[in-house]
Amino acid sequence: MTEDEDKSVIGVFGMGVMGQNLALNVASKSFKVSCYNREDEFSMRLFEALEIAKRDISNGDDVLRVFKDLQMFVESLKKPRRILLSIPAGKPVEMTLELLKPLLESDDVIIDGGNEHFLETRRREQMCAVDWFAECGKKIHFVGMGISGGAEGARHGPALMPGGSEFAYNSLKPMLEAMSAKAGEKNDEPCVTRCGPDGCGHYVKMVHNGIEYADMQFIAESVVLLRDVLGFDNEKQSIALKEWNNGDLESFLIDITAKCLKKKDDDGDDDSYLANKVLDKAGSKGTGKWTVQLAADAGIAIPCCSAALEARYISAAIDDRAKCSEMYSNNTEDLVLESSKTSSSSSTTTTTLNAETLGKALYCAKIIAYAQGLSLIKSAGNDYGWSEDLNIANICKVWRGGCIIRAKLLETIVRAFTKEPSLSNLLLDSEISSIVKSRVGDLRKVVVESAQRGIASPALMNALSYYDNMKTKRxxxxxxxxxxxxxxxxxxxxxxxxxxxxxxxx
Structure with missing residues (x-):
């Protein structure tokens, strides 16, 4: 074996949960991987966990090596070197680039696998390729890569959304295709594509997360309607979602929600459901807010994502919501509406809604949310010079597997943009329009019932409002x-x- 053959194909910088799982994923595909983490109070535990985990990989000691010295880590990599950063966004990335700068050579590739703002990625791509070349004669390729699927996806197959130069992508392509999730009719199509230059990959991942916000809110609102309108308990709610998941609504989020609803509380003394004890307050990490902010800057309407984001903000006002609930509980205008509600324990209902109607409404709303998110990506292609490289059909193919928003619906969306790549809005596709026409009546019924009963359903309402606005000529x-x-x-x-x-x- 030559010295070069003994070197690693990629290095993973940062051995947190995501970094470890990505390293193990690549190593399990028979690519040699070098791992590095700066020495601190946690690093020994991280390395010990990695040593245990790599026992599950064939020839683990040969394909996965651990380094505590940064220079030795870099020297262990085959040229052009490829280093995947799995560290928090922001200042840690900036500091790491400065550490790596004197150790790298022209055409080496740095991949940022975090949830970074795409403008920062654009700046760093320029810095590494142009500024560093002017300063020290090194042209380094910087790749911002969106990774979706969480820790489980990182280990067994995530959806990957890299941006950057064609040279960088081609040097990474065999490894990324091997480690990514697989989808398609034969489950053999890699869920990875070069989204476009500079920050395009992180922008696409951001919009993915914006659609995810809307999708989660749609499902949450639908569960509340199953509970408060149809009187379904957790078991019946879970069964309804499983039935949806066996049809057109098949998706990762529907599947896990069905499981969450029927999970019993292991720490409780009674036979209660854990979901019912979760505080009604939703958190967020920033990508949903970025999506809404950038859509506003671009003049693109994404009301489903906006409603989902604002619903999380409203949920955080726990004390004020409790006070308002008490203050307005005797409002005579609302009492008429409240009297038509059924309790969660009731087995009877006066509503004309049923689980099938609600499922059709949810499916229609999901299509409308995708229409908004994909319109934003197309707009960004024009605004940031990505249009020549941007392929919406290929991006949607990536989202079919491994990622949080993976869903059967994406196959239909792929067909739409494969047939007409320049499609300005998903709602203008003939197959999509047929689906929407057949189900928007169900969405309208759900929204009307929600409004009459005083049940907050902001995302579903905004989906219908977007549809009504888009089909109104004047x-x-x-x-x-x-x-x-x-x-x-x-x-x-x-x-x-x-x-x-x-x-x-x-």
Whole structure:
């Protein structure tokens, strides 16, 4: 064996849960991997855990090696070197780049596998390729790669969304295809694609998370409707979701929600369900907020994601919600609505809704959320110069396996953008429009029932509102523009003449 053959194909910097699982994944595909973590109070435990875990890999000692010295770690890598950073976003990445800078050579590749803001990724790609070359003659390829699937996905097959240069992707492609999840009819299509240059990969992952916010909120609202309208207990709720998951709604999130609903409390003295004891307060880590902020900057409407994000913010106002619940409990206008509700223990209901109708409404809403998210990605392609590389069909293929939003629906979306890559909005596809037309009535029934009963369903309501707005040729915006011109002389356009106009409105 030559010295080069003994070197590792990739190095993983950072041995937290994700870093360890990614390293084990790559090693299990027979690629030699070098692992590094800075020495601190936790590093010994991390390395001990890794040593135990690699026993499950054939020839684990040969394909997975651990280093505590950074220079030795870098020297253990085959050229061009490939280093995957599995560390927190922000300052830790910046500090690590400075540590690696004197040890790397031209055409080495650094992959940031964290949830970093895409503008930071764009800046670092420029810094490594241009600024470092001007400073010390080194052109380093920086790749921002979105990784979805959590710790389990990292170990057994995540969805991977890398951005960066074609050179960098081609040097990584065999390894990324091997370690990624697989999907497709024969379950042999790698869930990875080069999304585009510089920060495109992290942007796509951000929008993935925005769609995830909407999807989770849709499901949560649907469960509450099963509980408060249909009177289903946890067991019946779980059964309803399992039935949905056996049809068009098949997805990872539906599946895990069905399991969460029927989980019993292991720490309780009674035979109660754990979900019912979880505090009604949802957290967030930032990617949903970024998605909403960037959509606003781009002038793209993503009301389903916005509603999901705001629902989490409202959920955090626990004390004020409790006070409002007490203050408005005797509101005569609401009492009529409240009296039509069934209790969670009731087996009777006066509603015209059923689980099948609710499932169809949920499916329709999911399509509308994807339409919004994919429109945002297409807009970013134009705004940031990615259009030539951006392929929506390939991105949706990646999302079919390994990631949190993986769903049967994505096969239909892939067909839409394969047939018409320039499709400006998913709702304009003929197959999608047929589905939406057949199910939007169900969504409307659910939204009306929610409103009449005083049940908050903001994401489902916003999905319907988006649909109604998109299918309305002449809506209410002309009134807004007339108002703007009346008080601020902002001018307006006319339907019968070219140009900009201003009028004396009174």
């Amino acid at each position: 809506g209410s915006a002309y009134i807004i523009q007339a108002q703007r011109d009346a008080f601020g002389a902002h001018t307006f356009e006319r339907v019968d003449k070219e140009g900009k106009f201003h009028a004396d409105w009174w």
